[in-house]
Amino acid sequence: MQRFAGLYAALDGTTSTLAKREAIAGYLRDAPAADAAWAVHVLAGGKLRRLATATELRRALAEASSLPDWLVETSHQQVGDLAETIALVLPPGDGSLDDRPLHAWMEHDLPALAKLDPERRVATLQAWWSALPPGQVFLLNKLITGALRVGVSQRLVVQALSAWCGQPTDLIAHRLSGEWRPTPAALAALAAPAQTDEHLADRPYPFFLASPLEADPASLGDRHDWLAEWKWDGIRAQLIRRDGRCRLWSRGEERLDGRFPEIEQAAAALGGDAVLDGELLAWDADVDRPQPFLALQKRIGKRLPGPKLLANTPVRFMAYDLLEHAGADLRGQPLDARRARLAALLAGADAPLMLSPALDAPDWPALAALRQHSREARTEGLMLKRRAAPYRVGRKRGDWWKWKIDPHTLDAVLLYAQPGHGRRAGLFTDYSFGVWDGDELVTVAKAYSGLDDAEIARLDRWIRAHTTERFGPVRAVEPLQVFELAFEAVQPSGRHKSGVAVRFPRIVRWRTDKKPTDADRLDDLRRLATG
Amino acid sequence: MRSEELIQPRPEGPYCPAGDFYIDPLRPVARAVVTHAHADHARSGSGHYDVAAAGLGLMRERLGQDAAITARGYGEAFRMGPVTVSLHPAGHVLGSAQVRMELDGRVVVVSGDYKRDPDPTCAPFEPVPCDLFVTECTFGLPVYRWPPMERVIDDLLAWWDDCARRGMPAVLFCYALGKAQRILAELAARTGRTVHLHGAMLRLVEQYRQAGVTMVPTVPVSESARGRDFAGELVLAPPSAAGSTWMKRFGKASTGFASGWMQIRGNRHRRGYDRGFVVSDHADWPGLLASVAQSGARQVRVTHGDSDALVRYLREQGVDAAPLHLPRERDAESGG
Ligand SMILES: [Zn+2]
Numbered sequence: 001m002q003r004f005a006g007l008y009a010a011l012d013g014t015t016s017t018l019a020k021r022e023a024i025a026g027y028l029r030d031a032p033a034a035d036a037a038w039a040v041h042v043l044a045g046g047k048l049r050r051l052a053t054a055t056e057l058r059r060a061l062a063e064a065s066s067l068p069d070w071l072v073e074t075s076h077q078q079v080g081d082l083a084e085t086i087a088l089v090l091p092p093g094d095g096s097l098d099d100r101p102l103h104a105w106m107e108h109d110l111p112a113l114a115k116l117d118p119e120r121r122v123a124t125l126q127a128w129w130s131a132l133p134p135g136q137v138f139l140l141n142k143l144i145t146g147a148l149r150v151g152v153s154q155r156l157v158v159q160a161l162s163a164w165c166g167q168p169t170d171l172i173a174h175r176l177s178g179e180w181r182p183t184p185a186a187l188a189a190l191a192a193p194a195q196t197d198e199h200l201a202d203r204p205y206p207f208f209l210a211s212p213l214e215a216d217p218a219s220l221g222d223r224h225d226w227l228a229e230w231k232w233d234g235i236r237a238q239l240i241r242r243d244g245r246c247r248l249w250s251r252g253e254e255r256l257d258g259r260f261p262e263i264e265q266a267a268a269a270l271g272g273d274a275v276l277d278g279e280l281l282a283w284d285a286d287v288d289r290p291q292p293f294l295a296l297q298k299r300i301g302k303r304l305p306g307p308k309l310l311a312n313t314p315v316r317f318m319a320y321d322l323l324e325h326a327g328a329d330l331r332g333q334p335l336d337a338r339r340a341r342l343a344a345l346l347a348g349a350d351a352p353l354m355l356s357p358a359l360d361a362p363d364w365p366a367l368a369a370l371r372q373h374s375r376e377a378r379t380e381g382l383m384l385k386r387r388a389a390p391y392r393v394g395r396k397r398g399d400w401w402k403w404k405i406d407p408h409t410l411d412a413v414l415l416y417a418q419p420g421h422g423r424r425a426g427l428f429t430d431y432s433f434g435v436w437d438g439d440e441l442v443t444v445a446k447a448y449s450g451l452d453d454a455e456i457a458r459l460d461r462w463i464r465a466h467t468t469e470r471f472g473p474v475r476a477v478e479p480l481q482v483f484e485l486a487f488e489a490v491q492p493s494g495r496h497k498s499g500v501a502v503r504f505p506r507i508v509r510w511r512t513d514k515k516p517t518d519a520d521r522l523d524d525l526r527r528l529a530t531g
Numbered sequence: 532m533r534s535e536e537l538i539q540p541r542p543e544g545p546y547c548p549a550g551d552f553y554i555d556p557l558r559p560v561a562r563a564v565v566t567h568a569h570a571d572h573a574r575s576g577s578g579h580y581d582v583a584a585a586g587l588g589l590m591r592e593r594l595g596q597d598a599a600i601t602a603r604g605y606g607e608a609f610r611m612g613p614v615t616v617s618l619h620p621a622g623h624v625l626g627s628a629q630v631r632m633e634l635d636g637r638v639v640v641v642s643g644d645y646k647r648d649p650d651p652t653c654a655p656f657e658p659v660p661c662d663l664f665v666t667e668c669t670f671g672l673p674v675y676r677w678p679p680m681e682r683v684i685d686d687l688l689a690w691w692d693d694c695a696r697r698g699m700p701a702v703l704f705c706y707a708l709g710k711a712q713r714i715l716a717e718l719a720a721r722t723g724r725t726v727h728l729h730g731a732m733l734r735l736v737e738q739y740r741q742a743g744v745t746m747v748p749t750v751p752v753s754e755s756a757r758g759r760d761f762a763g764e765l766v767l768a769p770p771s772a773a774g775s776t777w778m779k780r781f782g783k784a785s786t787g788f789a790s791g792w793m794q795i796r797g798n799r800h801r802r803g804y805d806r807g808f809v810v811s812d813h814a815d816w817p818g819l820l821a822s823v824a825q826s827g828a829r830q831v832r833v834t835h836g837d838s839d840a841l842v843r844y845l846r847e848q849g850v851d852a853a854p855l856h857l858p859r860e861r862d863a864e865s866g867g
């Protein structure tokens with residue numbers, strides 16, 4: 001793990017994106033494939049299991065350091081992070097486990113740790129600590145608590161992989177999406193030249209993401225060059241049918257298989273294999289419009305929904321793009337051509353598969369008038385898509401715009417929390433949120449309201465369990481939870497490091513379906529401030 | 532004979548009533564013993580100073596050329612009224628001293644700032660047996676345990692090389708007195724490359740050279756031609772220069788900070804430097820405990836920093852420990 005610890009230190013010790021990319025690429029060149037595969041998994045934000053509790057770590061530390069509990073606790077408070085406190089308080093280990101490779105830890109030692117009884121687990125931890133230098137003790141503790149965060153974006157990891165193996169970034173992003181298993185074979189497959197018939201089995205394509213429209217839509221040119229649709233307020237997903245088998249992936253690249261049986265059945269009944277991009281919506285068939293987002297959340301939470309839930313909260317897949325048809329990748333074709341094939345494909349489809357309608361408005365003013373009805377349609381506004389554009393990868397400005405109704409909303413990551421006053425004293429109810437500035441999350445808003453008591457209680461517990469640092473009453477938390485915030489406007493601000501402040505922010509909902517990487521970008525907010 | 536006759540906190544600073552003198556007074560007094568030349572310890576305006584001879588040059592920089600100063604050799608006993616006083620190496624910076632005071636067979640030692648790690652620029656800390664030991668406590672928690680300097684210098688050289696490869700200057704912020712010279716001296720054992728210096732460091736580095744400390748060659752940044760490209764060069768500057776217009780000349784530079792506070796990851800990230808190097812001229816936790824033990828003192832007074840944890844820990848170990856509250860303003864120069 002020595003080499004990986006070196007990489008971690010290099011990534012942690014620099015704020016330069018270029019230096020981070022070089023460090024990762026350099027590591028990939030030097031490291032054995034079995035280790036490099038695990039490094040990619042960890043860097044790309046792959047899930048880590050929690051193998052020991054904080055209580056066990058604390059106990060192991062108190063024993064190993066022979067310091068009184070209060071001093072361990074004071075030290076923890078000063079440092080803010082238990083894994084780091086342990087690495088700092090204990091004398092440096094003898095280095096006898098220095099050369100133990102990363103994959104041996106990940107595949108053998110750590111899984112074995114989870115199976116021990118607490119007594120032996122504590123003893124094992126102490127033995128490991130006494131055999132490793134501080135940098136590796138820290139890293140090991142982070143892996144054990146499932147809380148290792150390496151301050152690099154998925155995009156940066158993809159770029160580094162691309163620099164390492166010479167394959168284009170979108171191919172790598174594609175291969176890395178979904179459930180990537182950290183094995184030497186998978187790493188080799190990641191770096192292999194593109195196959196012409198590369199299906200990549202059950203993987204979704206990287207999503208093409210829209211940017212917020214701040215300018216007058218008339219600046220986009222001729223209305224007829226643009227397809228206008230509702231901006232659906234559900235969960236973005238790809239429905240994949242290949243060789244007759246169905247897969248459903250959320251934009252957060254989580255497998256949703258089994259949760260929406262009505263969608264899978266409808267896909268199985270389609271005339272052929274296809275990959276559809278669209279939105280999962282809880283549907284209100286009586287009035288033919290979506291149910292509120294909250295209804296959909298009931299369905300996401302259920303792995304195997306019962307008949308009652310299926311009947312009360314039916315779900316529709318509102319398809320708006322066709323990425324692959326009968327084995328052919330259509331992403332390079334213009335939207336118009338993809339739409340035509342999509343419409344034909346869905347013509348005879350079962351009810352759960354719907355085609356997102358093209359909105360009929362002859363000119364921009366007419367479209368703007370239609371947009372005023374977004375709320376009645378239970379949508380967030382309009383989408384404008386250039387008819388001649390291919391299906392691109394990621395957030396590329398220019399061809400897809402989201403023209404939301406006011407108030408504006410943004411997806412932001414919870415960064416800090418502070419206890420409230422009065423009725424909610426003692427609970428963490430004051431939150432600070434951040435958006436991405438390059439690879440960094442910067443604070444843009446504070447919000448106090450919008451969650452119900454049950455959510456506040458749940459979030460309070462989460463905050464206590466995921467505190468990384470304390471500054472007086474304020475706690476920094478692991479940047480993992482995404483919230484949708486509504487706000488009235490964005491103003492330039494000298495007070496925030498971000499340079500902008502959002503006016504009247506409030507929490508719309510807790511987006512448990514989104515990953516931190518899905519949060520919005522500072523650039524988009526800055527444009528709102530000037531525009 | 533009680534220790535209070537030898538050391539008392541006063542608004543002006545630690546005071547020795549029996550000898551009628553202050554140690555590192557905050558305000559001008561008649562008679563002062565000054566432990567070292569850091570700005571939060573050496574203040575001008577007092578009537579007369581006693582200092583360690585090894586630090587005389589630095590003291591003159593701080594206290595003025597006209598100040599009445601008597602230089603004392605380490606271990607040389609001198610009288611202040613009935614009190615026998617001597618200065619002993621503290622290992623903190625060039626000429627830093629602990630103050631030993633003896634009256635009627637009772638001995639009090641005031642450590643001043645000190646460290647236990649090796650430092651090629653000054654005499655090593657000398658444990659002085661005493662009845663009451665007044666220790667500093669800048670880093671009074673067990674999370675502060677300094678890495679070997681050799682490894683820090685490895686990291687520093689690797690960073691310098693990396694910057695050279697990227698065509699960027701490497702600007703290292705560190706305190707102008709002590710830290711800068713220690714780094715320059717440690718570098719001299721590993722490289723002969725020239726280091727560029729901020730103006731605030733020039734005279735201090737010169738004092739160290741005159742004292743016979745071997746350091747890498749240095750040149751003032753100000754002597755470089757306008758528009759000079761500092762790519763691949765290492766530049767030392769005081770922390771106050773960070774973010775100033777002085778930095779503009781370096782264009783896109785990589786920045787580092789050398790301080791004991793860099794031990795904590797959160798500090799490294801919050802400070803906004805690209806790199807943090809753990810270099811401290813203060814004692815770490817093991818150093819504090821070792822010094823207390825080696826003093827053999829039955830009474831320990833803790834000052835200069837957050838003393839709560841060390842006091843409580845020592846008390847639980849059976850030591851008569853208490854905080855010695857002094858009205859000391861923390862000054863950036865020695866804060867790490
Ligand atoms: Zn000091």
Ligand SMILES: [Zn+2]
Nearest residue numbers: 569623644865
């Ligand atoms: Zn000092």
